[in-house]
Amino acid sequence: MLATAPPRSPEALVLDYVRTPRGRASTKGSLRSRSPVELVVHLQRHLAERTSLDTDQVEDVVLGCASQVDEQGANLARTSALLAGWGERAPGATLNRFCASGVDAVGQTAARVRSGDLDLAVAGGVESVSRVPMFADRGPLWTDADTVGRIGSVHMGIAADLNATLEGYTREELDAYGLETQSKAARAWERKAFSRSLVPLPPDTAGLALDHDELVRPGTTLETLAGLSPAFAELGAQGQDSIALKAHPVAERIEHLHTAGTSPAMADGAALLLIGNEAAARRTGLRPRARILAAATAAVNPVIMLTAGQSAVEKVIARAGLTASDIDVFEFAEAFSALCLRFRRDLDAGPDRMNPNGGTMAMGHAFGATGAILVGSCVEELEEREGRYGVATVSGAAGLGVAVLIERISQ
Numbered sequence: 001m002l003a004t005a006p007p008r009s010p011e012a013l014v015l016d017y018v019r020t021p022r023g024r025a026s027t028k029g030s031l032r033s034r035s036p037v038e039l040v041v042h043l044q045r046h047l048a049e050r051t052s053l054d055t056d057q058v059e060d061v062v063l064g065c066a067s068q069v070d071e072q073g074a075n076l077a078r079t080s081a082l083l084a085g086w087g088e089r090a091p092g093a094t095l096n097r098f099c100a101s102g103v104d105a106v107g108q109t110a111a112r113v114r115s116g117d118l119d120l121a122v123a124g125g126v127e128s129v130s131r132v133p134m135f136a137d138r139g140p141l142w143t144d145a146d147t148v149g150r151i152g153s154v155h156m157g158i159a160a161d162l163n164a165t166l167e168g169y170t171r172e173e174l175d176a177y178g179l180e181t182q183s184k185a186a187r188a189w190e191r192k193a194f195s196r197s198l199v200p201l202p203p204d205t206a207g208l209a210l211d212h213d214e215l216v217r218p219g220t221t222l223e224t225l226a227g228l229s230p231a232f233a234e235l236g237a238q239g240q241d242s243i244a245l246k247a248h249p250v251a252e253r254i255e256h257l258h259t260a261g262t263s264p265a266m267a268d269g270a271a272l273l274l275i276g277n278e279a280a281a282r283r284t285g286l287r288p289r290a291r292i293l294a295a296a297t298a299a300v301n302p303v304i305m306l307t308a309g310q311s312a313v314e315k316v317i318a319r320a321g322l323t324a325s326d327i328d329v330f331e332f333a334e335a336f337s338a339l340c341l342r343f344r345r346d347l348d349a350g351p352d353r354m355n356p357n358g359g360t361m362a363m364g365h366a367f368g369a370t371g372a373i374l375v376g377s378c379v380e381e382l383e384e385r386e387g388r389y390g391v392a393t394v395s396g397a398a399g400l401g402v403a404v405l406i407e408r409i410s411q
Contacts, residue, residue: 010277012110013288014406016051017197017376018043019271022213022364025129030210031201031268032130036065036072037080039201039270040126044084046199047122047272051286055086059118062109063094064101064125065368066396069137076126096368097297098396099333100309101125103371106273107295107404113277120280124272125368134266134367141398152247152303156397157232157258158240159305160336162248165255167342174337175225178262178361180351181334185358186218193357193384197376213363215265228259247303262337267364271372290379290390293405294320300399306335308401309393310343316391316403324348328387331374333394334359356381370394375404382408 020039023031031039040063048055063077078092097104102125109123140147147153154162164174188194189212200211232240233256241254274286281288296316300308309332317324324347332354334340344354357377360370374392382390386408393403 010114010116012113012275012292013277013281014273014290014292014379015276015281015284015286015288016047016274017379018047018199019197019373019376020199020201020269021210022215022267022269022366023210024214025266025268027130029130029268030208030214031128033204033206033208034201035131036126036128037076037083039128040076040080041084042201043199043270043272044080044086047274051274051284053284056089057120057280057283058086058090058122060109060121061090061092062105062121062123063368064097064105064371065094066096066098066101066127067132067134067136067367068094068096070132071128072132097400097402098398099365099367100371100394100396100400100402101368102271102373103375103392103394103404104402106292106372106375107402109275110292111295113275120276122272123275124270124372125370126270127367127369128268129266129367130268152243153398154240154244154303155232155235156305156335157263158236158244158254159303160258160263160338161232161236161254161256162244162251163304163306163342164257164338165251166248167338169257169338169341171257173341174257174262175222177337177340178225179220179222181355181358182217182220182362184356185216185362188357189216197380215267215364216362225259225261228261230256231259231263232256244303247301258336258338262361264334264336264360264365267366269364269366269369269373271369271376273372273376287411288409290382290406290408293407295402295404298401302399305397305399306339306395307342308399309333309335309395309403310346312401312403313347313391313393316405320405322389327389327391328353328385329356329378329381329390330354331378331390331392332359333365333370333374334361335395339395371402375406378406379408382406
């Protein structure tokens with residue numbers, strides 16, 4: 001009797017990617033009058049229209065969202081699918097891994113496709129920081145004194161300054177990176193680098209429209225960055241420094257060096273990726289753009305916190321039998337300049353490979369949506385430069401990180 005080869009596992013293919021522009025997360029932001037579910041529904045309808053998608057074939061909708069309360073509560077994924085007119089058969093799940101929620105939604109959905117549990121699904125994320133502010137869920141990690149004391153929980157900005165202190169980075173080095181990412185983002189917008197995926201928002205009832213990432217500041221200079229005051233010194237003096245130093249006594253004091261110009265800018269926005277196997281690609285008639293090879297989660301000390309995204313990258317690359325030199329594009333959520341400098345140094349990821357079109361410090365960090373935006377941006381940049389491998393990663397609160405490894409499908 002002849003032996004038969006085991007069946008080949010399905011591949012998780014990126015069939016399409018769309019995102020909203022990122023609006024300033026404030027009462028003056030251009031997306032402030034749009035609810036989070038409205039942002040997702042807008043993308044869902046556009047995605048279905050441009051791909052001629054039979055939405056009855058979508059077997060799940062998975063969204064990342066970091067603050068699941070009020071307008072972002074009650075499972076936005078299911079709600080949006082119903083409001084978008086995708087019928088009653090598209091389930092939905094909303095997950096929370098803090099700022100890494102969007103990239104985790106993509107990674108988990110891709111794993112389910114590779115396992116055979118799903119043929120076709122939508123994964124992404126959403127966050128409206130204007131309408132649901134950071135820490136609005138009032139979880140014990142933010143508000144319970146006993147929990148904060150036992151874990152050593154600190155604000156992300158304090159963690160960033162602690163990392164800068166431990167690494168010995170100077171204010172000048174941090175500012176230089178802040179200028180670099182703003183300059184890259186401005187150049188990317190000038191050459192319309194995001195035109196394929198960007199879905200503009202038409203005027204709403206208040207007359208507000210948005211067709212670009214409104215946080216980009218093309219006129220940024222080293223002089224303007226040097227004139228900004230440290231953003232987290234006052235918070236440190238209120239007791240946050242003491243908590244951090246108790247956990248890391250090797251640092252005698254924390255140098256407060258990060259400013260608004262070297263910190264991620266809070267934003268509103270949403271992003272979706274259509275992910276399916278080979279059979280789904282044939283049914284939909286869509287050309288696969290990339291395959292999602294693997295994902296990795298990582299956790300580090302909750303006070304150091306922001307190095308977890310880098311740890312997840314190192315883990316997923318090693319798991320695939322690759323090295324950092326094999327990666328053509330790194331999309332790294334810019335959780336403060338110090339962590340970007342550390343990532344670049346440790347992985348030898350120069351400016352041409354790491355965030356080549358700018359990052360979240362320039363274009364905005366829409367917590368739950370950011371990771372999905374980075375995965376989609378990674379696919380687009382691999383296509384632009386005809387590269388092979390890319391990684392998208394985000395660090396989250398409490399020392400969490402998630403990374404997704406992508407391979408471009410050449411045509």
